[in-house]
Amino acid sequence: MFFGAARVRGTAGEVRATDPRTGEDLEPAFGLGTREDVDRAARLARAAFRTYRATAPEARAAFLEDVAARIEAVAEPLVTRVRAETGIAEARVRGELARTLGQLRLFARVVRGGAFHGARLESRLPDRKPLPRPDLRQRKVPLGPVAVFGASNFPLAFSVAGGDTASALAAGCPVVVKAHSSHPGTSELVATAIADAVAAAGLPEGVFSMVFGSGREVGQALAAHPDVAAVGFTGSRSGGLALVETANARPVPIPVYAEMSSVNPVVLLPGALAERGAAIGEAFVASLTMGVGQLCTNPGLVFAVEGPGLAEFLDAAAAAVRASAAQPMLSATICSAYDSGVTALREHPRVEEVATGSGDEEIASAGVTHLFTTTAEAFLADEALREEVFGSTSLVVRAPDTAALTALVETLEGQLTATLHLTDEDTATARELLPVLEETAGRIVANGWPTGVDVGEAMVHGGPFPATSDGRSTSVGTLAIERFLRPVAYQDLPAALLPDPVADGNPLGIARQVDGELRTS
Incomplete structure (x- = not known):
């Protein structure tokens, strides 16, 4: 397991992947985590949050691209391990790997582009009747640490470095992944690439952690942890609804973006x-x-x-x-x-x-x-x-x-x-x-078929309940970043304190809505 820079073998039993083609167990065995391990990972993520959310756009984008490059560098052993753990045909594994790398690089472009900030500015109108209008500025800020659950059917694109992780990291949120027990070797290879990229970028170590856990104890502990601010999940309806129930029962409920079931x-x-x-x-x-x-x-x-x-x-x-x-x-x-x-x-x-x-x-x-x-x-x-x-x-x-x-x-x-x-x-x-x-x-x-989900600007991979727990969102495409952001307005804030996305002079050079008009100046 990965706790920031530390790599630790779990002590709560073992899990081995099984080759579904032969039924044979694969080596090695992986140690399972505990609630205490979840606490350690979540606390690290919270400690990293304020520093990571403040990273410059170029630094965050370069980090995402480095993650992609490091995963690409281990493509051959990764493809071999995915095939052994899932039985998926090589052509599809390579296609899914390309999609995973593409998602990371796409979100790097999203970070550089700056539209995700949702910057809106309204000028002060001191003479407006019956009441003057204050100077108002709005942007979106990251929610906080995100718990991501690896999916059984997409060991790369919806798992450790999949779309949920890529969009959360792009938003400025540290990530704690609960790896899927069916492909622990795949998860370890990908987690190594992310952890190495965190270290190379000089980011706080809690930007990324990964735990293993059988059953639902570790997952429920993640959803219930007070330092976790949101959940991304792809899996069964029973698993997704259990996480929603846990998240809603917290003293401070959090959003769970669960993709669950669909007959299409x-x-x-x-x-x-x-x-x-x-x-x-x-x-x-x-x-x-x-x-x-x-x-x-x-x-x-x-x-x-x-x-x-x-x-x-x-x-x-x-x-x-x-x-x-x-x-x-x-x-x-x-x-x-x-x-x-x-x-x-x-x-x-x-x-x-x-x-x-x-x-x-x-x-x-x-x-x-x-x-x-x-x-x-x-x-x-x-x-x-x-x-x-x-x-x-x-x-x-x-x-x-x-x-x-x-x-x-x-x-x-x-x-x-x-x-x-x-x-x-x-x-x-x-x-x-x-x-x-x-x-x-x-x-x-x-006049086509639903299988094959393009990853881009206009895609929606979501839907009304129970296809997802929140039909207002998508887990694929650039709009996925919106799940891990929330709006904040600044009223009459001194110019010296204004965040870059809404500051005078537009220091980031991004598109902003100013008095109802879209501008880049």
Whole structure:
């Protein structure tokens, strides 16, 4: 574990990663932490906060870039370890590594750009009637130390140096990571790069710490610690809600930004099905099986109107499913939960199994693809059919007409994504559906697939509860930094005391809103 500059083996038992391809435990064993270890890490983070939040933009940006460079320097052993601990194919691991490095460098640009300060200035109006207006200036300041929880399905991009860590560090917040127990070796390699970058930059050592912990004791201790100001989490609904409950029960509650569960509905409109039903079916299965279905944007639910186009879609999708080979899932626990979800669908009296992929007895935690179908009537009658099955399984719901599509979407909980496949002739139906989809999801995809989340300025990776615990935020893209900031206004503060983002003369040279106009001077 990492406590600032100190590297310590935990004393509360051990954990080993397991290769999901073979079921074999991997060396070495990693020591687990305690509540006392959490206290040590959180106190270090609090001690570092005021110094770190005051770092110059260039210094903070250079630090983020150095983290990326140090991770990139250990790319080969890192890729090897990720594959061993997760079973993820090499091409996807390298893609996720590139995304992780890109996120760090993107947030370095965000820090240099300065827009995240949200600087607003209103000039004094002494002659305004009935009351004069004071000199008012506003900027955003960091919340404080952030607890980040590593995700099982993204050992790099949503883990130790993932998007939550990158955006929190960019905001000026020290980070304490609870590493995921499924990939401790990966976590140690990445944590070493961050800790070395902290030291090289001459930053306070508490800017970064990392602890291991099995079960929920360490995680709950982090969320409850008085020196932690916010939480970033990607994982199960039960885990996320437990953290929210703990954070809300504190004497001073804190925000928990938890990404939890989503079935990511796909709506196939009649024109699109008539024009390219078979092609949509093939592309759908490619999206469904990406990452063995263990992506948070996996298309686990399809709504479509009965007809020849839907029949073509199902035939093509079924053929693609049968041709799909089993792949290792991330862990035996995830595989067991997936198999239970598949069994529940298979045994449902009003659900029909359309196709099953091939198995592989040589893979210890094999994920086999499945496709099921049911009627709109059955779906509306049973809430259990709306639950997420985390893996490469999807349920196609056959609707009698386009009017039924809206009713189906309206039954859903909050989602990360919603997808529409349409042609010009479907525009009127899509226009009626769009407001419902906006109320349901954080991202609406047209004629594409939700898997594959671009990291940039306009992306939203969030959504209404329970897709996330706070649907006003995103965990991907530059807007993610907003989660770890809050606004502060300064009224008639002497010029000598004004912070640089709102100081006279604009010393940072950033874009600022001045008396309602955007200016850079």
